[in-house]
Amino acid sequence: MLSIDDGKLKELIVESKDLQADALRDTHSTMADLREIGAARKGRPVDLDRIKAYNTSRRDLLKKGGFGFGGLAARGLLGGAFGSALFGIVAKPASAQADVDIQILNTASSIENLAIATYGAALTLDFIQANATVTAFATTTMEQHTEHSKAFNAQAVALGGMEQTETNTKYQSVVDETLPTLTDALKVAEFAAVLETVATQTYVANMSLFEDKESKTIMASVMGVEAQHLATLRAVAALLSNDLGELVVIPTDVAALPDVAGSVAFPQPFEGTEMASPPEEGAVK
């Protein structure tokens, strides 16, 4: 039987109200329901069946060599140390250490924090600053990732967890290795696309792992936005790789766009989960 301490519940409601108001101004969450769910879920055991199913699904995908890896391999991104590190990260299984929903939210924040840091680093590069449209995209995208991280952190706190303020440790090492090799805008766009793929596919995978409906609602609302970042980066990369950088403007010259611009942003009809991070990867210890 579940019991709810009304006093503590009210404290929780007051404590996290400000956090939620800032982070979720666009999602208009139902705060009272959210707090009740958070209080009710606190301390629940991990659902081992879900973790088992998640790992089984990941193994199957890795065996088959999903689209994500195929796409990266085709572009030569799996050939070097970056590819090896990436595959090793994705191949890690989920473990049962804490509430899975909070783990998922922490890991999401860690990915968002990494994206914020990476776009921030990219914005310091001369060849990025030289293109006003790319600069505006990087700036806006960084701001959107900041809001996403705030939303995930607020929800983690609402569920009884802690905020994740650090970047994803494992991917941070990949970023550290890759940043010095980013010598032009095309390479930056391709690398940013990888990070957006990780974010998008992680959130797709998490939709069927979440127990908490509000968490699912929040992450679903972020998932599609990361997918749009990814689509934009793919289109930009395609234009840059065809020496059509002048078309990376808004509004663009639609008539001058190559036909590949009509398909490169969404190479498959279903988003995959091959590069999804496991729930515990960015969990606060």
Place this chain on the structure above:
Amino acid sequence: MFENQSKENEAILTRLAPGPLSRRKVLIGGGVGALAVLAAACGSDDEDTASSGDPTTTAEEPSESESESESESESESESESEGASGDLAVAQLAASLEVLAVGTYGAALDAAGSGALGEVPPAVATFVTTAMEHHQAHLDAWNEVLVAADMEEVTDPPEDLKAMVDEEFGKVKDVVGAAQLALLLEQTAAATYLAAIPELMDEAAIGLASSIHPIDMQHAAVLLFVLGEYPVPDTFAQTDMAYSA
């Protein structure tokens, strides 16, 4: 020129969709048997989860006494039945939207081929072909779920939405107009999936809807770019334009 397009689209949808998608609105048919078929077809482990007695997956309201346990148990069964109905209803609704998208993109291709849209840029032609193929794949996936649950394939679009789209399509004279209409459809589909995902019960259904929503959002992003707008206008995806039957 296109800065008010999203608002215009919302206004059109507001006429047709009086409220966001809700479990009540999508409850039709189904039942426990349908849930079992859907779960089996999709490789779900719902049966194991349900039988485990795990409180995290069943009742949301705590019971206060032993005497209430039985009624709570009945309530749980009822809730699972509703979940089956709801998931299959969402599958039907999603499939009908995909039928509309496939049909509309097909009509756009026909119009382009006949010269009715004027000169069509190569990227736009490729977009229409690719998006149509994607929506056909989405339709096929939802119909597989329905057939596996002993339900009929969906081959018709929502009547009210189709009537509106037909009316708007009649006004389309060029590529810009076609892109605006396509954007309306993609935003509607994306919003509908976004509204449905938290309501779905079956893991496979959640996975399918979650794998489609990002693609529709990407279609919308490219259409926004083609229309001269910023491709990622919202920090959080919205459900305002979600269609409900």
